[in-house]
Amino acid sequence: DQQVKQNSPSLSVQEGRISILNCDYTNSMFDYFLWYKKYPAEGPTFLISISSIKDKNEDGRFTVFLNKSAKHLSLHIVPSQPGDSAVYFCAANYLYGNKLVFGAGTILRVKS
Amino acid sequence: DVKVTQSSRYLVKRTGEKVFLECVQDMDHENMFWYRQDPGLGLRLIYFSYDVKMKEKGDIPEGYSVSREKKERFSLILESASTNQTSMYLCASYHTGRYGSSPLHFGNGTRLTVT
Numbered sequence: 001d002q003q004v005k006q007n008s009p010s011l012s013v014q015e016g017r018i019s020i021l022n023c024d025y026t027n028s029m030f031d032y033f034l035w036y037k038k039y040p041a042e043g044p045t046f047l048i049s050i051s052s053i054k055d056k057n058e059d060g061r062f063t064v065f066l067n068k069s070a071k072h073l074s075l076h077i078v079p080s081q082p083g084d085s086a087v088y089f090c091a092a093n094y095l096y097g098n099k100l101v102f103g104a105g106t107i108l109r110v111k112s
Numbered sequence: 113d114v115k116v117t118q119s120s121r122y123l124v125k126r127t128g129e130k131v132f133l134e135c136v137q138d139m140d141h142e143n144m145f146w147y148r149q150d151p152g153l154g155l156r157l158i159y160f161s162y163d164v165k166m167k168e169k170g171d172i173p174e175g176y177s178v179s180r181e182k183k184e185r186f187s188l189i190l191e192s193a194s195t196n197q198t199s200m201y202l203c204a205s206y207h208t209g210r211y212g213s214s215p216l217h218f219g220n221g222t223r224l225t226v227t
Contacts, residue, residue, distance in 0.1 A: 034215060035114060043202055043218030089154060099170065104154040
């Protein structure tokens with residue numbers, strides 16, 4: 001049973017527009033959420049995170065929104081650039097937990 | 113910068129072989145992990161270790177074992193490789209604390225093909 005779900009396997013966006021990647025979770029015990037980005041033939045790299053005590057965290061072009069009541073988070077990339085084309089993984093962690101639970105990933109393609 | 117190094121980028125092994133995947137990190141991290149990545153399934157945790165000689169099963173440990181004899185090195189062992197273990201294997205580490213303050217650092221992965 002997937003506790004972290006990324007229901008869109010892929011997303012295609014025009015350069016300069018907004019990319020919105022979505023993630024849903026089922027376990028209300030999750031209290032920390034992270035996004036990782038992965039290029040082919042490389043390991044995932046940490047992008048941005050958010051604690052459950054916040055509903056928004058921003059870092060440059062990347063913003064993560066958390067809606068606890070809906071158990072939903074989203075990653076916004078504005079403006080999207082061709083170099084953003086990658087697989088994006090959503091991940092969640094429990095309070096006092098010691099391992100991340102990952103979603104299946106979303107392939108983002110930014111067209112120039 | 114944290115460096116997590118996996119010894120092989122690509123491996124091809126035969127069914128029934130014993131396979132060793134090696135991982136070394138250079139930042140004195142206590143915690144090390146082995147994941148496998150498969151299309152549509154994301155990253156699934158196989159085993160992790162929070163100290164030398166300590167190990168814990170992840171979500172899919174069947175068919176695998178691990179070894180952590182030194183703090184910087186974490187090995188994944190496929191006792192008898194099978195075709196359903198063909199996958200991308202990712203090693204990761206982090207310093208003790210919450211993930212938010214010290215996110216996982218991944219190696220570049222080992223693409224294993226079992227024929």
